[in-house]
Amino acid sequence: MFAQILGETTCGIDGVQILVEVDVSNGLPSFDLVGLPAMAVRESKERVKAALRNSDYPFPMTRITVNLAPADLRKEGSGLDLPIAIGLMTCGRILEPEKLENKVFIGELSLDGRIRKVSGVLSMIMDAKKCGAQEVYIPQANAAEGKLIHGIDVYTVATLKELVEHLKGKNTLTPLPKENILQNNNRIYHVDFADVKGQLVARRALEIAAAGGHSILMVGSPGCGKTMLARRLVTILPPMTEAEALEVTKIYSIVGLLPQADSVMLERPFRSPHHSISGSALLGGGSTPRPGEVTLAHTGVLYLDELPEYERSTLEKLRQPLE
Structure with missing residues (x-):
């Protein structure tokens, strides 16, 4: 049969x-x-x-x-x-x-x-x-x-x-009720941009970058607050729209990173890969296409700490996505 x-x-x-x-x-x-x-x-x-x-x-x-x-x-x-x-x-x-x-x-x-x-x-x-x-x-x-x-x-x-x-037809199930994606959009961050004291020039630069969706290069001695500022950048980005939340949720569902307690990603992602990451892990792809760190940072922040330590070939692959 x-x-x-x-x-x-x-x-x-x-x-x-x-x-x-x-x-x-x-x-x-x-x-x-x-x-x-x-x-x-x-x-x-x-x-x-x-x-x-x-x-x-x-x-x-x-x-x-x-x-x-x-x-x-x-x-x-x-x-x-x-x-x-x-x-x-x-x-x-x-x-x-x-x-x-x-x-x-x-x-x-x-x-x-x-x-x-x-x-x-x-x-x-x-x-x-x-x-x-x-x-x-x-x-x-x-x-x-x-x-x-x-x-x-x-x-x-x-x-x-x-x-x-x-x-x-012996034991009929009922379909799931539908949920408004943004109904529980009460964003609670563990860090806050308001925590930053001083750093007036850096704060102003990050505010401009957040408002215009620009890339930003931070240069300074170790411990001066570059990573601390970058982690707080997502807290001043505008709330995600319904379409953006659905796109990010779909990506995280594919890779199995969707939080168990949440039905949808309402916080903009922050990704900080190690400088030894390969080009395929950063950009995604492979024989079976898989999302990379660039995709996982969609609508959020991709932070490349210790930028000069990345392989040149890896950074060259970022040229087109940045453009």
């Missing part, structure tokens, strides 16, 4: 919809996973098998082939565990294919059937909405991110059994 389930992965800082194609046919027991999966995706075979059995659902002991389309895009992360499991249950006639249309499933499975948190859920939900999906199912631990996107129903599930009962 053949089934198609919608899933999501990330590429750079954006979500990409993945069509999980599952085929169960006669033959010796095997589980082939194709479609350019990364190692974390390849290991999903054992997680899915154990999760189905420990959730009291049969695992087909026949020939199983799972294709992740598009096949030329490398798939990262463990968020495709859930759509693979749903596809196997659809092939086993536990779920009806008609009830899975326009539904996207995101989540990592534990061996006992619980659904664990994954990174980049916010980008995935935004992409699912753009692709026309009507419902998205995400782990309960990612509920804070699911409340931020309007125009699509987002459900949180704790276990595989709970999700299957909902899809069968």
